[in-house]
Amino acid sequence: MHLALEKKYYHTTRALATLDPELIRVRGRGGITPLHWVAGKKGDNKQKIEELLELLAEFLCSCRLSIKDLTSQWETAVHVAVKNHNTEAFKVLFGWLKRTYLTEILDWKDQDGNNILHIAASENQPKIIRMLIGYTNINAKNFQDETALEILQANPYANQNVVKRLRRQRCLARLFTPTVSLSQFLSMELTFFExxxxxxxxxxxxxxxxxxxxxxxxxxxxxxxxxxxxGGYWVDSSSSPSLNPTVVTAHSSATANGIPHQAGNMIxxxxxxxxxxxxxxxxxxxxxxxxxxxxxxxxxxxxxxxxxxxxxxxxxxxxxxxxxxxxxxxxxxxxxxxxxxxxxxxxxxxxxxxxxxxxxxxxxxxxxxxxxxxxxxxx
Missing domain, CATH: 1.20.58 (Methane Monooxygenase Hydroxylase; Chain G, domain 1)
Structure with missing residues (x-):
């Protein structure tokens, strides 16, 4: 399948994926899977672009778990698409993640500690940043101890409207500001839920x-x-007691003349x-x-x-x-x-x-x- 993709034999690739969808998860050099390859590849013309996007969508639908596969640099297909400035492929991936409730993958980090938002900020891709707002952790830091907002602010060519939106989003997200590392969390007492x-x-x-x-x-x-x-229910209503009350169940056809009661009440x-x-x-x-x-x-x-x-x-x-x-x-x-x-x-x-x-x-x-x-x- 890797060879068919490189030679642009896309019909052969589709045939192989139909025979065994797990082939989409086979890793090649650097841990690259066919899904990674398609996510990072840009077509030469409009027809090729549409064909690659359709192939990407077919891969995702044929093998759901392929989106969780990582390269040797801990990159998902979404990382690869953003790093290669493949905005159209990112839109396909992003839409699929939202429809399959897997948007937590957007917060996964590569070997440098960068999630998708960090990469979009460092590559100055305002369109992708706008789409990611609300779906990723705005306060997450990479291994250089930088948030996406700090990366974007350091870029003199950054879109200021996007910077302002990130600032507002960060203010809203302060409630969930990361304050502990994983080792610190595991050292804490169990929560009541745990x-x-x-x-x-x-x-x-x-x-x-x-x-x-x-x-x-x-x-x-x-x-x-x-x-x-x-005991059932009373089948009639009575406001005055009689000398000889009769107990009636819901299955009885007799008339209840006992203590005061209303029809439909419990006996x-x-x-x-x-x-x-x-x-x-x-x-x-x-x-x-x-x-x-x-x-x-x-x-x-x-x-x-x-x-x-x-x-x-x-x-x-x-x-x-x-x-x-x-x-x-x-x-x-x-x-x-x-x-x-x-x-x-x-x-x-x-x-x-x-x-x-x-x-x-x-x-x-x-x-x-x-x-x-x-x-x-x-x-």
Missing amino acids: KHACFFGIQDKSTHKIILLVSTLIATATYQTALSPP LNGWKLYLFAVLNSTAFFTSIGTIWATGISLMDKPFMVYFSVTILSFAYINSLMVEFPKQNEVAAILLLAFFGCSLISVLLLPWCVHAVHIGILKRVDATRRRGDFLGLQNG
């Missing part, structure tokens, strides 16, 4: 799956129990009702909290998990309060307060703990070529 993971033994994905499965089963069972409580009452509501709700919210806490550790953007468990929790509370007997308003208010506190704790507590953990990780200015060794990303 202690939680160690205590429950959820370091690997198989354990995550078991916990999610069990928690989902518990949430399903407790939610169904709230919809079908022990269960007294301390048994409160005990059932508290125990069932505790199990439900605990399982919801476990699903949420496990979900945010598996995904970078767990919004849908958060949205789903929130809606489910509100549906549970609403259904239970509708079915709850209305004659004891004080108990209903206390239970509603209990539900509210439980909901806030299971939704906000994991979020806050995880946010603090990620905030600490983002303060680490790693000198390695990759940025996912701390567990920030999966896969």
